[in-house]
Amino acid sequence: MKFELFAANFLNWAATYDGPPFHALLSDWPYNLESIAKRFGKPGSIPAKDVSFNRASRGFLGHSWDTAIAYDPATWELVTRLLHPGAFCLSFSHPRTQHRLALALENAGYEIGQTIGLFQVPVTLGWTYGTGRPYGADASIAADRRAGAERPDKGHDGHAGKGTPVTPLAQDWEGYYYTQPLKPCLELVIVARGPSSPIRLDSILATGAGAMNIDGSRKGEDHAFGNLALVHSLDCTGGSCAPDCPVLSFDGPAHYFQRVDWAYEIAERLAEASPLFYVPKPGLGERNAGCGDLPLRERRCANPGGSTIQHNPHPTLKPVDLCRQLAVLLLPPARYAPRRILVPCAGVGSEMIGALLAGWDEVVGVEVSPEYAQIGQQRLDWAMRAIELGARNVGEIVDAQQGVQLRLGM
Ligand SMILES: C[S@@+](CC[C@H](N)C(=O)[O-])C[C@H]1O[C@@H](n2cnc3c(N)ncnc32)[C@H](O)[C@@H]1O
Numbered sequence: 564m565k566f567e568l569f570a571a572n573f574l575n576w577a578a579t580y581d582g583p584p585f586h587a588l589l590s591d592w593p594y595n596l597e598s599i600a601k602r603f604g605k606p607g608s609i610p611a612k613d614v615s616f617n618r619a620s621r622g623f624l625g626h627s628w629d630t631a632i633a634y635d636p637a638t639w640e641l642v643t644r645l646l647h648p649g650a651f652c653l654s655f656s657h658p659r660t661q662h663r664l665a666l667a668l669e670n671a672g673y674e675i676g677q678t679i680g681l682f683q684v685p686v687t688l689g690w691t692y693g694t695g696r697p698y699g700a701d702a703s704i705a706a707d708r709r710a711g712a713e714r715p716d717k718g719h720d721g722h723a724g725k726g727t728p729v730t731p732l733a734q735d736w737e738g739y740y741y742t743q744p745l746k747p748c749l750e751l752v753i754v755a756r757g758p759s760s761p762i763r764l765d766s767i768l769a770t771g772a773g774a775m776n777i778d779g780s781r782k783g784e785d786h787a788f789g790n791l792a793l794v795h796s797l798d799c800t801g802g803s804c805a806p807d808c809p810v811l812s813f814d815g816p817a818h819y820f821q822r823v824d825w826a827y828e829i830a831e832r833l834a835e836a837s838p839l840f841y842v843p844k845p846g847l848g849e850r851n852a853g854c855g856d857l858p859l860r861e862r863r864c865a866n867p868g869g870s871t872i873q874h875n876p877h878p879t880l881k882p883v884d885l886c887r888q889l890a891v892l893l894l895p896p897a898r899y900a901p902r903r904i905l906v907p908c909a910g911v912g913s914e915m916i917g918a919l920l921a922g923w924d925e926v927v928g929v930e931v932s933p934e935y936a937q938i939g940q941q942r943l944d945w946a947m948r949a950i951e952l953g954a955r956n957v958g959e960i961v962d963a964q965q966g967v968q969l970r971l972g973m
Pocket of ligand 1: 571572573574591592593594628629630632877879880881907908909910911912913914929930931932935
């Protein structure tokens, strides 16, 4: 088992790659979230006056790497050259921009949700979590502001933030939001299969790429990996869920099902935590494992004033255990070793660590930022050592780190 993380622009790296083909791809591409980048971020645009626009015009939270690289079919045409024919590609995506990713894949000849003969390719996998809140513009506040009405109690005790609507129009619009009104708590993983010959089975049996490891990813005897991965809220404790936990939302339909007498099945499924996979968002231990000797840096957060100082400040970490589940799903049988997985836009290595835990023989990642690549290298070195010592999940990797810290008296 080995890994390599290249500090390079993926497009340049891919254009000159001449190694053996990969069996699958797993990536958390940039989401290219700031539509304002279109107005202010283009070459030759007049510079934005407002500081926040300046920040936004560089991409998500001001990061210049948040580009549309995955929405260009040319990127996927380049990827095709690196993969075995018909290889599966799992790509995290954002609810606001996932259609652009799916379209780029289709335009590059990948299969998404098409039925070809007897083969039906699943469209998407959903990953849902409890953290996050609606960031939409408040129509009531906007109505008061337009009328020039100041809210006297705005930000005062008992009325943190909004204050009480002043004008009748604002009163009527209380509780309405008009931009990004829905709380973000679902990300789709686009499932696509690369172009291949019509006789798919020949290619699968010859190369090992193009079939999913459903049995390997089962939880228990009966539960195959579903197309929904559910994540507890960070505030859940062992026995009870926080109010914003999606597991509670799942319990809602269970009440509905009770009336049609499916209660037993739903309760049983929840109790066994299958076929849903509960994966928490990464905590501080997972974020910083292996990074203790790197400098502390600012980690920008979406909520104002929410920035923190971390050894690993990457703003868009994916949970390693979720990545591990996805990587297990992609893993071909051992007879095709060395089984090789490609992780473009690797960030600080969460998908790569997940792939190592899943048992991939060779994990290759490419990350454009030298700073993130350095952090990723530290996390991967740490994880690799822990896996060689027997760690089977991210909790055991983090525990290994804490054990060392205790021994060194850190
Ligand atoms: C959404 S983040 C991935 C973070 C990852 N999920 C993790 O937990 O470590 C996307 C990453 O893609 C990188 N990136 C953006 N454009 C790239 C390019 N052209 N080549 C390689 N990496 C790129 C960014 O620097 C960023 O770290």
